Amino acid sequence: MSLVIFSKVHKVQPWIDALKDLAPDIDVITYDKIQDKNKVLFALAWNHPKGIFKEYSNLRCISSMGAGVDHIMSDPDIPEQVRIARIVDPLLSQDLAEFALALIMNHMRGLTNYRLLQNQKTWKKHYYKRISDVSVGILGTGAIGDHVAKFLLATGFSVTGWGKNPGNQKEYKRFHGTDQLDEFLRTPDILICLLPLTPETHGILNKGNLSKLPQGAFLINLGRGPHVVDQDLIEMIDNGHLAGASLDVFDHEPLPEEHPFWSHPAIHITPHVASLTTPGSVAPQIIDNYRRAIKDEELLNVVDRKKGY
Ligand code: GLV
Secondary structure: OEEEEEEOOOOHHHHHHHHHHHOOOOEEEEHHHOOOHHHEEEEEEEOOOOOHHHHOOOOOEEEEOOOOOHHHHOOOOOOOOOEEEOOOOHHHHHHHHHHHHHHHHHHHHOHHHHHHHHHOOOOOOOOOOOHHHOEEEEEOOOHHHHHHHHHHHHHOOEEEEEEOOOOOOOOOEEEEOHHHHHHHHOOOOEEEEOOOOOOOOOOOEOHHHHOOOOOOEEEEEOOOHHHEOHHHHHHHHHOOOEEEEEEOOOOOOOOOOOOHHHHOOOEEEOOOOOOOOOHHHHHHHHHHHHHHHHOOOOOOOEOOOOOOO
16 A cells, blocks of 8 residues: 655655655655555645546545645545545645744834845835734635734734634634634735635625725735635725735746736735745654545545535
8 A cells, every 4th residue: 555645746755755764664756656556545735636546446545645634625537435644744835924923023024125226226224113013914814824913913003803603812803703803904004915716705805895904004925826816806905905915826836928917016926935845744643644545534734625625
């Protein structure tokens, strides 16, 4: 029985090494080395070619190589009985929180702008807000969003959150459900999207919702590209309602060369680097899930296929 890695974007050797170090008894291979598809019981996947899993008759579990599972859920041909799991890793949440803080501070202190001024040898000061004067809204208060919210709260920001369902967070005000979305959007100076991508959240950062943010608000998208309606975001920045955006995720990655985001002066782009999975940190939960899958036991961090996350 094999554990097979399906990814063209990761350097797979560190993954193989981390998994083999922990479980030398398990046959870990990459998908191009498969000899007998019937022996594949567990897949570790990132952006696999759609439709391929139909051919794996004994597959029991597909685990994402990251926190998101939208790249798996968007494949309509995954057999009903195959369970899907995601990575839940405190390192990933902390990396996202630190990255969010870096982007917020870059925006608040105008560091990118100073770099541009440096190119022109221009000495020009700008005033700035302090952390204690800034409110941050976390769109998506699941395990990751909640961690980011608490981290920013501890840093001194005022923080609110919005999630689909009521939660029991007490440390910050948390809105929930579509009914409370408008109210949530009314206050944050900085909105950070950390939602999972589902049919319900697709396009949520559209003109209608972005226009509910206060004048001069700033958007940080660390969720998925399709949360944002690209043209609407550009329009809301160009008409002066939003101050700008930092985007780490895009509809198509790599972001196509001709995309207007590249050259927009108020849009800051990073290449989906907010949190990169560390194989050594997540190998134990993958091995654990592999052993559970063999024994047909309940899996860790299993995804509700109906909800999509
Ligand atoms: C990154 O985007 C992840 O899903 O881990």
